[in-house]
Amino acid sequence: MGSINYLVILQVAVFGFVIAILHSILENSGREEYAQLLVLLGVIVVMFTVIRWMNELFSTIRAMFQF
Amino acid sequence: MWLLLIKVIASGLIILTTTSFGFDMARRYRDRPRHLRQLQAALQGLATEITYGATPLPAAFANLAATHPSPTKDMLQVAAQQLAMPGNTATVAWEQGLETLLQRSALHPRDLAGVRQLGAVLGLSDRRDQERHLLLAIQHLEREEIAAEQERQQNERMWRYLGVLSGLLVVIVLV
Numbered sequence: 001m002g003s004i005n006y007l008v009i010l011q012v013a014v015f016g017f018v019i020a021i022l023h024s025i026l027e028n029s030g031r032e033e034y035a036q037l038l039v040l041l042g043v044i045v046v047m048f049t050v051i052r053w054m055n056e057l058f059s060t061i062r063a064m065f066q067f
Numbered sequence: 068m069w070l071l072l073i074k075v076i077a078s079g080l081i082i083l084t085t086t087s088f089g090f091d092m093a094r095r096y097r098d099r100p101r102h103l104r105q106l107q108a109a110l111q112g113l114a115t116e117i118t119y120g121a122t123p124l125p126a127a128f129a130n131l132a133a134t135h136p137s138p139t140k141d142m143l144q145v146a147a148q149q150l151a152m153p154g155n156t157a158t159v160a161w162e163q164g165l166e167t168l169l170q171r172s173a174l175h176p177r178d179l180a181g182v183r184q185l186g187a188v189l190g191l192s193d194r195r196d197q198e199r200h201l202l203l204a205i206q207h208l209e210r211e212e213i214a215a216e217q218e219r220q221q222n223e224r225m226w227r228y229l230g231v232l233s234g235l236l237v238v239i240v241l242v
Contacts, residue, residue, distance in 0.1 A: 015239050022232050029225040045240060 008053065012046055074242065081241075082234035089230015096219045096226065098173035103212040105139045106168070106182065107205050114201040117194055124157055124190040125150045128164075142168035161186035178215075181207030 019042035026035040109131055116127040128147035132140050146164030149155050165179055165186075181204040188200045 011239055011242065015236070018232050018236050018239065022229065022236075025225055025228045025232075029221045031225075 008049070012049060015042065015046060078238040078242070081237055082231070085234030085237070086230045089226045089228070089233075092226040092230070093223045095173045096222045099175075099178075100212050100215045100219055102138055102172040102174050103178060103208050103215055105136060106174070107208045107212070109135050109139045109143065110182070110185075110201050110205050110208070113189075114198050114205075117201070118198050121194070138168055138172035141171055157190040158186040161189060178208070178211050 019038060023035045023039055026032075026038065112131045112135070113127060116122045116130065120127070122130065125147055128143045128150065132143035132147060135143065142164040145167040146160045149160035149163045150157060162183070165183060168174065169176060169179065185200055185204055188197055190197075
């Protein structure tokens with residue numbers, strides 16, 4: 001269980017890292033609008049990942065308190 | 068175990084695809100200034116052949132095709148072949164040559180706007196007039212080359228990184 005959680009955190013971290021690099025490259029080559037769009041896209045994708053895991057967490061908690 | 072292997076292979080394929088796409092786009096930006104320079108050199112050579120050698124146009128094309136590197140060489144060869152066919156005017160031959168050049172090089176159609184007009188002049192007017200038109204076309208190409216160089220500096224590295232990193236991004240999302 002623990003190792004899986006680490007993997008997901010790592011995935012989100014690497015995702016953020018790659019998005020950051022892409023953002024700086026796009027900004028350096030004078031395409032600020034695409035850079036902004038990319039960041040927005042990254043936030044949305046990560047948010048969906050996190051929401052999936054939050055959903056799982058709440059299900060676990062709900063199952064725990066059901067008698 | 069097999070699942071992991073398949074995942075690794077698929078990830079590799081995705082990254083390979085996007086990387087090659089990025090490098091292809093980068094190559095387009097890298098080749099354009101070079102091709103513009105080659106075309107300038109060819110036009111310069113043509114001006115020399117016309118003003119100093121007074122070479123007939125088919126022979127001039129053939130001579131230049133023998134000494135110039137590939138995309139320009141193809142264009143000159145096609146032009147020479149077209150000119151050798153009975154009934155073809157220099158305008159038609161030049162046009163065909165430019166079409167070949169457009170297909171095999173990284174040049175934009177607007178790069179060739181000045182060069183295209185040469186077709187109506189080559190072999191039809193006197194030396195001075197042809198030389199003037201050739202110089203005008205070369206100047207146009209020089210301006211385009213400066214712009215192309217600037218564009219290359221902005222875009223070449225960006226497309227390379229973009230290719231590799233977007234592949235990485237897709238792989239990370241899908242894993």
